[in-house]
Amino acid sequence: MTEPDPLPELQAFLDELHQTLASDLTGDVAHYIPELATSDPHTFAISITTKNGRTFQAGDVDVPFTLQSVSKPFSYALALQDIGCAEVLQHVNVEPSGNPFNSIRLDEGRSVPDNPMINAGALVVSSLLLGKHQEKAFERLLDLLQDLTGKPPRINLNVLQSENSTAHRNRAIVYLMRNLNMLDQDPEKTLQLYLQQCALEVTCADLSMMAATLASGGVHPLSGQRIFDPAVVRAVLSVMYSCGMYNSAGDWGFRVGLPAKSGVSGGLMAVAPGQMGIAIYSAKLDAHGHSHRGVLACQRIAERLGLHLFSASGVLR
Ligand SMILES: NC(=O)CC[C@H](N)C(=O)O
Numbered sequence: 001m002t003e004p005d006p007l008p009e010l011q012a013f014l015d016e017l018h019q020t021l022a023s024d025l026t027g028d029v030a031h032y033i034p035e036l037a038t039s040d041p042h043t044f045a046i047s048i049t050t051k052n053g054r055t056f057q058a059g060d061v062d063v064p065f066t067l068q069s070v071s072k073p074f075s076y077a078l079a080l081q082d083i084g085c086a087e088v089l090q091h092v093n094v095e096p097s098g099n100p101f102n103s104i105r106l107d108e109g110r111s112v113p114d115n116p117m118i119n120a121g122a123l124v125v126s127s128l129l130l131g132k133h134q135e136k137a138f139e140r141l142l143d144l145l146q147d148l149t150g151k152p153p154r155i156n157l158n159v160l161q162s163e164n165s166t167a168h169r170n171r172a173i174v175y176l177m178r179n180l181n182m183l184d185q186d187p188e189k190t191l192q193l194y195l196q197q198c199a200l201e202v203t204c205a206d207l208s209m210m211a212a213t214l215a216s217g218g219v220h221p222l223s224g225q226r227i228f229d230p231a232v233v234r235a236v237l238s239v240m241y242s243c244g245m246y247n248s249a250g251d252w253g254f255r256v257g258l259p260a261k262s263g264v265s266g267g268l269m270a271v272a273p274g275q276m277g278i279a280i281y282s283a284k285l286d287a288h289g290h291s292h293r294g295v296l297a298c299q300r301i302a303e304r305l306g307l308h309l310f311s312a313s314g315v316l317r
Contacts, residue, residue, distance in 0.1 A: 068263030211277025257308030
């Protein structure tokens with residue numbers, strides 16, 4: 001069955017959107033990871049992949065960047081898939097925290113981090129993956145990335161080393177959580193797995209394919225491989241919707257209405273379930289740590305294609 005055209009002039013719309021935002025260099029590149037401060041602020045890419053694998057792109061879609069926090073939905077999905085939802089929920093909650101991604105505020109009473117999209121929650125997910133797979137945990141993540149992108153995975157060792165040498169806050173979070181028995185693996189090994197997943201490299205084209213796999217309920221749009229169970233995808237998208245954009249998740253949900261995840265390198269992915277995956281890369285960030293142009297571009301795409309989950313219409317609905 002052929003897929004309906006998302007919008008006859010979608011390619012022209014993306015070209016125009018890219019051109020309109022090309023000169024907008026508002027925001028700042030991440031400085032707390034020194035290597036990310038060297039990112040080219042001009043690089044700008046938009047990529048959309050439909051659930052059937054049709055791709056619409058504009059700009060520097062083949063320039064690699066590190067996943068950073070955009071890796072979190074995928075490591076969470078892997079944990080749900082390999083360990084099971086009930087078990088994972090006992091260790092990481094699914095409640096929006098209203099705090100920035102790197103918040104060190106922990107609810108000592110409940111002894112679980114608020115959600116897996118903030119650093120504390122993602123570190124506990126790393127510890128769960130370590131507990132399950134031991135020294136093979138990173139390999140599991142690499143295999144997953146390979147299935148999602150169709151390419152051998154790459155890690156940016158400069159970014160890894162750079163973040164490792166300045167990861168004082170993440171180190172503090174993981175050691176504090178270990179002290180509170182919120183994780184049971186070695187804190188340093190847990191941190192290393194987390195930093196490794198953050199340093200994995202993708203292109204904007206790859207990221208839209210990864211988002212499209214989530215949009216299609218876990219089946220890869222090109223290979224047809226079932227990568228995640230539908231229940232895992234539903235869980236991941238729910239958490240991305242309520243927590244993926246941290247302390248601007250409410251505003252994002254109101255305006256854009258799509259599950260999304262951003263990373264401090266400037267990657268942003270949004271998922272229109274049953275329709276398409278959207279990815280944007282632009283290194284300059286807003287005050288919440290989201291790609292400035294990524295937020296703008298995604299807002300405009302969602303508006304133009306009627307993608308807000310609570311609107312009655314949508315181009316592919
Ligand atoms: N928001 C992000 O992308 C944060 C990821 C980064 N590696 C950190 O832990 O600080």
